[in-house]
C-alpha cells in the first residue's frame with residue numbers, strides 16, 4: 001500500500017466545466033481533489049450543478065473543458081470501454097431511486113454489481129450475501145423489492161454499489177426519498193463503509209446529514225462556493 | 240476561484256500508466272441477463288413469441304405435409320414399381336378409335352426386356368346391374384371388360400374380398416369387380432350367392448379388387464374372363480388396354496418400340512403411357528400449392544418478426560433507467576447491445592421452438608387423416624430455427640443499437 005511516494009488523490013478535478021447543449025453551464029470551473037478514505041458532502045441549491053459534478057466524478061459524463069483524474073487515470077485519455085471498466089472496478093453508485101428490478105430477489109440484484117467486473121456467478125452470489133450482511137439485510141436475501149421498506153431497498157442498492165469493494169462510492173441524494181429514521185439507517189451504513197476505508201462523495205440537501213461528513217463542498221452556480229473540512233482548514237470562496 | 244488541496248503552481252501527479260480493461264461476459268452470463276429481461280415481462284413476451292410461433296408452425300406444417308405426401312408417393316411407387324407401361328388404341332382426330340390387333344399381347348411378350356404382359360378388352364354396349372329389376376339406364380357408368388387371367392400379376396392388384404377369376408370351364412360364369420364398381424353396386428362382402436346381371440346373364444361375383452393407383456381407370460370396372468366374354472357377351476377378342484412390366488433399365492427403350500411391336504403397320508394407332516409419370520406429375524402440381532402456402536407462412540413470420548422488433552423497441556424505451564444503471568455498474572456499450580440482441584434472439588427462439596412443435600403436431604394430425612407416413616424433413620426444422628434466429632437478430636439489431644447509443648447520464652435521467 002505505502003510506497004516511497006504518496007499515492008495520488010483518488011479524485012482530481014482541474015478547472016472542469018460542463019456545458020450542456022443549449023448553453024447551460026452546469027459546471028463552471030471546478031478544481032477539487034478528494035483524498036482516499038475521505039467522506040465529502042456536496043451541498044447546494046437545486047440546479048446548482050451538484051449532479052452534473054457527480055456524473056463527471058463518476059465518469060458517466062465527460063467534461064467540456066478541464067481534466068478529470070480518477071484513481072490516477074486521466075478520463076480524457078480513456079475510451080468509453082475503458083471508462084466502463086474503471087466504473088466496474090473502482091466506482092460504486094447509489095441514486096435517489098433504488099433501481100431495483102421489480103420481482104427480482106435483492107440478492108440477485110446485488111450480485112449484478114459484480115457482473116461487469118468479470119466475477120463468476122457463484123462468487124457473485126456468495127459475495128452478494130456478504131454485502132447484504134454488511135448493510136444489515138443478511139436475513140432478507142431472497143426478498144423482492146416490494147417486500148422491503150424504502151430504507152431497506154436503498155441499503156440493498158448500497159450493497160450492490162459496494163459489493164466489489166470500490167475505492168469510491170458516489171451517492172446522489174441517497175436519503176432523498178426516505179423518512180428521517182430510514183435515512184439515518186442509510187447514513188449509518190455509509191458511515192461504516194467510510195470507516196472501513198471507502199471514499200464517499202455524497203450529494204445531500206440535508207444540512208444535518210452534510211455536517212456529519214468529514215468535509216463539505218458547497219456548490220453554487222456551477223462553482224465551489226465553500227469547502228470546509230479540508231485538512232482542518234476552512235476555506236470560503238465568494239464568487 | 241480555486242479551492243481544496245490543489246495549490247496554484249503545484250503540479251498534479253502524473254496519471255499512472257495503466258489502462259483499465261473491461262471484463263468479458265461469459266456465455267452463461269450473456270444468456271442469463273438476456274433471459275432476465277424476458278422473465279420480467281411474461282405476458283408481452285408470450286404474445287410476441289406467439290407471432291413467431293404461428294409463422295414457423297405454418298411453414299413447418301406446409302413443408303411437413305408436402306414432404307409426407309411425397310413420402311407416401313415414394314412408398315406407393317416403390318410398391319407399385321415405375322416400370323409399368325400401358326398401351327391403348329389412339330383416338331384419331333375425327334373421333335374414331337383404332338383397334339389393336341388380337342395378336343398384340345403375343346407380340347409384346349416377345350420383346351426381350353418385357354417381364355410380363357397382360358391385356359383387357361372393353362366390351363362395348365354391355366352394362367352390369369345388381370339384378371334384373373334395375374332399369375337399363377342405371378348403368379352406374381361401370382365398364383365391363385374381358386380380361387386375361389394373368390392381369391393381377393402385371394398390375395399388382397390386391398384383392399380385398401374373394402379371389403381372382405379361375406380357369407374357364409367352371410359351371411357358371413363369374414365376374415370380379417373393381418373397388419368403385421363394387422361400391423356403386425352396393426356389394427361390400429361376398430357370399431356364394433352374390434350375383435350380378437351382365438347382358439342378360441347372371442354372373443357370380445367371386446372377388447373385389449383394391450383400388451389400383453397405377454390404373455385408376457379400372458376401379459369402376461367389372462372383369463369377366465376372355466373366353467367367357469367371347470362366348471356370352473359378344474366380345475370381339477381385340478384388346479383395348481395392354482399392360483406390361485419391363486425391366487427397369489429398359490423402360491425407355493421398350494417405350495420406344497411398343498407401338499411398332501403392337502401394330503407394325505400403323506404404330507401411330509397405339510398410345511403408350513407410363514402411369515407412374517402421372518402420379519409424379521400430380522405431385523408436381525401440389526408443389527406450386529406448397530410454394531404458395533410457404534409464402535403465406537413467410538408473411539406470417541415477417542409479421543411475427545415485426546412484433547418482436549416492436550416489443551424490443553418498447554422494452555428499450557421503458558428500460559432506460561436499467562440501461563443507465565448497468566452502464567454505471569460498468570457495462571460497456573457492446574455489452575448493452577449484446578444484452579438486447581440476445582434478449583431478442585431468445586424471444587424469437589422461444590417462438591421458434593413453439594412453432595416447430597406446433598408445426599410437427601399439425602403435420603402429424605393432418606397426415607394421420609390421409610394415412611400417409613409422417614415426415615418432417617430435418618432441413619425444415621433446422622431452417623425454421625435458422626429463420627427465427629435471423630428474425631430475432633434483425634428485429635433486435637435496431638433496438639439494441641439504440642440502447643447502446645444512450646449516454647449513461649441520459650439513460651439515468653430517463654426515469
Ligand SMILES: Nc1ncnc2c1ncn2[C@@H]1O[C@H](COP(=O)(O)OP(=O)(O)OP(=O)(O)O)[C@@H](O)[C@H]1O
Pocket residue numbers: 020021022024025026044045046047048049050051052053
Ligand atoms: N442533460 C441536460 N441538458 C441540459 N441541461 C441540463 C442537463 N442536466 C442538467 N441540466 C441543467 O444543468 C443545471 C444543473 O443541473 P444539476 O442536475 O446538476 O443540478 P443539481 O444541483 O443536481 O440539482 P438538484 O438538487 O435539483 O438535483 C440545471 O440548470 C439543469 O437544468
Ligand SMILES: [Mg+2]
Pocket residue numbers: 050051052172
Ligand atoms: Mg441533482
